[in-house]
Amino acid sequence: MSETDQNFMEKTDYAGPILKVTDLQKSYGKLDVLTGIDFELQKGELVCVIGPSGSGKSTLLRCFNMLEKPDGGTIELNGHEIFGAGKTRDLDLLRREVGMVFQQFNLFPHMTAEGNVSIAQRKVRNRRGAACRDRSVEMLNKVGLDDKIEEYPDRLSGGQQQRVAIARALAMDPEIMLFDEVTSALDPELVKGVLDVMRNLAEGGMTMVCVTHEMNFAREVADRVIFMDGGVIVEEGKPDDVLGNPQQERTKQFLGLVLAH
């Protein structure tokens, strides 16, 4: 990391939200997916995003690291405008500070677990040799996979693959981690292992945004829960309030369906 970047992330006089999004818009053709999202994320905060399928949760998360380019609105990272007036700047910086874990793991199948965790460190962070490998091993340790370092993804269970994906993102030293339904593709018995890794991360003070259907996880670890529907934030607040005593009719309906079984 160059010195200017370092300074940029550690601006000491800045006390505002680490990520701030205003009036975010995104459409696919005629389909308006996000219709004006305002969102702030404080350093160290863990926010869970819930909502029905197709409500735009993934799109929102993908706009946070510009995998999708918004059609309007602004995105600020640490008070620094990354996207505004239709223009993107310092995309590299954003991607470097924001890690993401996907529902489908998306591990690189032609590389070992260690290779998966190392490749971006080498190519993006310019970490070489032992420094890189040590870091990768450390991260794989952290997610409980020290015995799988040389395994290829096709030899790992879904839960193990997902933990490698988490290690891969963490190895880049992100300030923020985004999780998009990371346990939805897993067999039930493998869910806990991944959620435990996320809990540990949260306890370590990582800033996290998790799209999830795991209501217990949201209730136990989230600082804030956001309910999205139809491309807008319908309701947000403390987990006990949103999940236990929702104010909006749509939230009640959704929770009724999800918590029914």
Place this chain on the structure above:
Amino acid sequence: MEQFLNTFFDFQFMADHFDQVLAGFWVTIKLSLVGGFFALIWGLVLSVMRQLPGKWLAPVRGLTIAYIDALRGIPLLLVILLLSAGLATLASEGTIPREIGIPNWLGESDPFWYGIMALTLTYGAYMAEVYRAGIEAVPRGQMEAARSLGMSHGQATRYIILPQAIRKVIPPLLNDFIALMKDTALISVIGLVETVQVGSDLYSEFFNPSGYTVGAFLFLIVTIPLARVVDMQIKKQDEKFQRGIP
């Protein structure tokens, strides 16, 4: 039965003329390797041209697609005849330089080079499609994961997408190579003496078809192992696929 064997498997005749057929087969091999090499490269160029980004390059994309469609839809034999007749005519009229219209580069005859050009033009179009399918077969999530880790589009393509795409294109490219090798026989119509033409000459001279048989075996010695390699590669990939890995 006896008669059958004597007609197709006249061992004495085969032994006597083996060297001639082998010399023809050497021409077949040269055609295949040189033509295959140029087709591989031309195909890559075409697939890149087809995927060039931006509004301004839409005509390039359109022309490339039209070219690929056309060359995949015309018999190779026709391309060979058209090319040799066309270039020779242009050269004799003086429209293009003689060295290009009637090429005798590197000591090879002009039918050889017409053949190489035709193979390149036609098989380049086939191979362009193979490359495209290979890149498209890499799941979209791979590029996204790489980009989310901060890699540039170029880095992601080079370290993540291409290594996977290459594995996927090797079996179909080998299949195309086998087909190309067999199609080199068509170049005999413009007077190139390769395996099939040697067999044909031997038949006209001695009314003995065993020369063809030798040619057939020589082809099989190369094509069967290649086909096995293709099968093994595909099987390996299928197994991975069944374990749920792209």
